[in-house]
Amino acid sequence: MFGYILRRLLSAIPVLVIVAVLVFLMLRFTPGDPAAVIAGDNASSEQIALIRNRLGLDQPVLTQFTIWAGNLLTGNLGESFFFKKTIAELIASRIEPTLSLAFATILIAVVVAIPLGVLAAYRHGSWIDRIVMGFSVLGFSVPVFVIGYLMIYVFAITLGWFPVQGYQPLSQGFGGYVQRLVLPSLTLSVIYIALIARMTRASVLEVLNEDYIRTARAKGQVERKILFRHALKNAAVPIVTVVGIGIALLIGGVVVTESVFAIPGLGRLTVDAVLARDYPTIQAVILLFSGVYVGINLLIDLAYSLFDPRIRY
Amino acid sequence: MSAEPTILAPVVAERPASRRRIFGRLLRNPSVAIGGFVLVVMTLIGLLAPVLGTLDPTAINPSTRNKVPGFERTIRADDGSTSVFKHRMGTDSLGRDVYSRVVYGARVSLMIAVTVALASVAIGLVIGLVAGYIRWLDGPIMRVMDGLMAIPGILLAIAVVSLFRAGLAAVVIAIIVPEIPRVVRLVRSIVLSVREEPYVEAAIMAGTRVPALMARHILPNTVAPLIVQGTFIAASAILVEAILSFLGIGIPPETPSWGNIMAEGRNLFRVFPHNILYPGIFLGLTVLAVNMLGDGLRDTLDPKMADR
Numbered sequence: 001m002f003g004y005i006l007r008r009l010l011s012a013i014p015v016l017v018i019v020a021v022l023v024f025l026m027l028r029f030t031p032g033d034p035a036a037v038i039a040g041d042n043a044s045s046e047q048i049a050l051i052r053n054r055l056g057l058d059q060p061v062l063t064q065f066t067i068w069a070g071n072l073l074t075g076n077l078g079e080s081f082f083f084k085k086t087i088a089e090l091i092a093s094r095i096e097p098t099l100s101l102a103f104a105t106i107l108i109a110v111v112v113a114i115p116l117g118v119l120a121a122y123r124h125g126s127w128i129d130r131i132v133m134g135f136s137v138l139g140f141s142v143p144v145f146v147i148g149y150l151m152i153y154v155f156a157i158t159l160g161w162f163p164v165q166g167y168q169p170l171s172q173g174f175g176g177y178v179q180r181l182v183l184p185s186l187t188l189s190v191i192y193i194a195l196i197a198r199m200t201r202a203s204v205l206e207v208l209n210e211d212y213i214r215t216a217r218a219k220g221q222v223e224r225k226i227l228f229r230h231a232l233k234n235a236a237v238p239i240v241t242v243v244g245i246g247i248a249l250l251i252g253g254v255v256v257t258e259s260v261f262a263i264p265g266l267g268r269l270t271v272d273a274v275l276a277r278d279y280p281t282i283q284a285v286i287l288l289f290s291g292v293y294v295g296i297n298l299l300i301d302l303a304y305s306l307f308d309p310r311i312r313y
Numbered sequence: 314m315s316a317e318p319t320i321l322a323p324v325v326a327e328r329p330a331s332r333r334r335i336f337g338r339l340l341r342n343p344s345v346a347i348g349g350f351v352l353v354v355m356t357l358i359g360l361l362a363p364v365l366g367t368l369d370p371t372a373i374n375p376s377t378r379n380k381v382p383g384f385e386r387t388i389r390a391d392d393g394s395t396s397v398f399k400h401r402m403g404t405d406s407l408g409r410d411v412y413s414r415v416v417y418g419a420r421v422s423l424m425i426a427v428t429v430a431l432a433s434v435a436i437g438l439v440i441g442l443v444a445g446y447i448r449w450l451d452g453p454i455m456r457v458m459d460g461l462m463a464i465p466g467i468l469l470a471i472a473v474v475s476l477f478r479a480g481l482a483a484v485v486i487a488i489i490v491p492e493i494p495r496v497v498r499l500v501r502s503i504v505l506s507v508r509e510e511p512y513v514e515a516a517i518m519a520g521t522r523v524p525a526l527m528a529r530h531i532l533p534n535t536v537a538p539l540i541v542q543g544t545f546i547a548a549s550a551i552l553v554e555a556i557l558s559f560l561g562i563g564i565p566p567e568t569p570s571w572g573n574i575m576a577e578g579r580n581l582f583r584v585f586p587h588n589i590l591y592p593g594i595f596l597g598l599t600v601l602a603v604n605m606l607g608d609g610l611r612d613t614l615d616p617k618m619a620d621r
Contacts (some may be wrong), residue, residue: 018460141601143555146530146593153586252467274475286472290464
């Protein structure tokens with residue numbers, strides 16, 4: 001068991017190294033001179049040379065990569081040219097809203113999607129099933145920002161239940177924090193609910209045909225317990241997997257949702273960095289998000305082997 | 314073609330009949346029929362844009378800025394005669410007619426959907442065949458694909474866009490790149506399972522060369538899954554274009570696209586929600602139709618994938 005965990009942990013390292021190399025190479029493939037782009041249109045050639053020197057662009061590519069990777073490993077993410085701060089500081093100041101949004105979204109999605117999926121599977125072919133499946137296809141078809149603006153229009157502008165936009169840190173009071181988090185996390189959870197509900201339905205549907213479900217029914221177990229204890233438990237692996245895979249959707253959605261609701265988080269930082277062509281920041285944010293994505297999926301994988309006795313490698 | 318007449322003959326003879334049957338079965342599938350119908354309508358709207366009562370979608374008119382849907386404007390022609398034009402979907406903050414922009418926007422979205430789907434399937438197919446068939450390249454190729462897939466799709470697209478000058482080509486490339494690894498994985502897994510099949514082993518034993526082996530025995534197995542995958546890629550391409558344009562890093566505003574019409578409507582959304590509402594409806598409807606088409610195609614062409 002310990003050997004498996006260790007092997008699995010080690011196997012994530014090459015993936016992250018490749019991500020780092022890809023992200024690094026992207027900057028090299030930029031058409032034109034990144035230093036000139038960063039310096040702006042009115043820069044003199046001395047200024048461009050200075051930036052090139054500071055970025056280390058005047059050195060061989062391999063040396064550049066070694067220096068950059070070495071800095072990464074020691075936790076030095078570099079410095080943002082646009083925000084004039086170290087990237088570590090930038091990320092630290094932007095992380096709270098993003099984490100809050102992500103957690104709230106996952107919570108809403110799991111609480112709503114799993115019962116919906118179980119219900120749809122249980123009433124397979126009924127109108128409930130059709131509605132859940134219809135909602136799921138619809139959820140995949142409407143862009144996050146359209147859902148966001150619809151929410152703002154209905155719940156903030158017309159009904160006035162929530163503030164239109166903005167974010168309030170937790171340290172300034174719990175009420176305002178939650179109030180400003182409701183609409184963005186509802187918005188972001190739509191696509192996630194669609195994904196999880198669909199997978200829950202498919203997976204529970206498969207399990208419901210198993211012999212042990214018939215046995216449970218035969219011995220007179222109540223339906224609710226059959227569904228949530230026998231069926232859902234055995235259907236859990238694909239559901240948890242899709243929650244993990246959905247993190248990629250969630251990260252993409254964070255970028256858009258934060259822009260719609262004017263939330264000063266990492267997603268907004270990503271867009272600002274791209275608009276300003278702030279390459280060091282773009283690299284760092286992509287690495288961070290990819291690391292989180294790979295890390296969460298690794299944890300989920302490990303969790304199976306710990307909790308599901310059927311899975312042994 | 315005469316190398317293996319005994320093997321090819323029955324296959325060739327059966328084909329026309331089975332093709333017709335598949336086509337008929339497809340049309341009877343309600344998802345395919347509804348999705349296909351909506352897409353045909355959208356394509357017609359895009360193609361016929363100039364004759365659908367539109368104005369020049371790029372014409373800026375300071376006197377009609379921010380008008381609500383239904384606003385009527387009097388247009389004076391050169392010869393002095395006047396006509397009344399009704400802005401069915403209102404105007405944006407530069408006075409452009411939103412209806413015309415939405416109708417012309419269908420062109421960009423549909424073009425991107427088709428281009429991205431075809432290109433990512435073609436590129437992914439080639440890489441996937443190479444990875445699945447040439448053993449020593451399998452490892453390196455798949456590690457790079459794993460790396461690409463570890464970067465969340467929209468982030469990867471944003472990163473690629475940031476490398477180029479904003480424009481249609483940059484957006485198309487940015488949407489293709491994150492889709493390729495998924496196609497490669499699919500194709501590779503099909504190749505790996507098919508090459509163990511007795512008929513492929515028999516063909517190899519009979520001395521069939523690699524190109525012929527690919528074309529006759531391996532490629533046909535990838536067609537149905539790739540059609541399904543390509544459809545879903547088309548749906549996601551429309552969405553990603555809209556998202557990139559909406560974030561201000563997609564199609565430049567001179568070319569109307571559903572995404573950049575909505576991006577333009579962001580600032581005044583509280584007062585004039587129609588700038589986001591109408592393009593949003595068109596976009597949602599189109600993506601929904603593509604997704605339904607994909608679901609229907611999957612159920613009909615590729616029953617093994619149906620419950621996934």
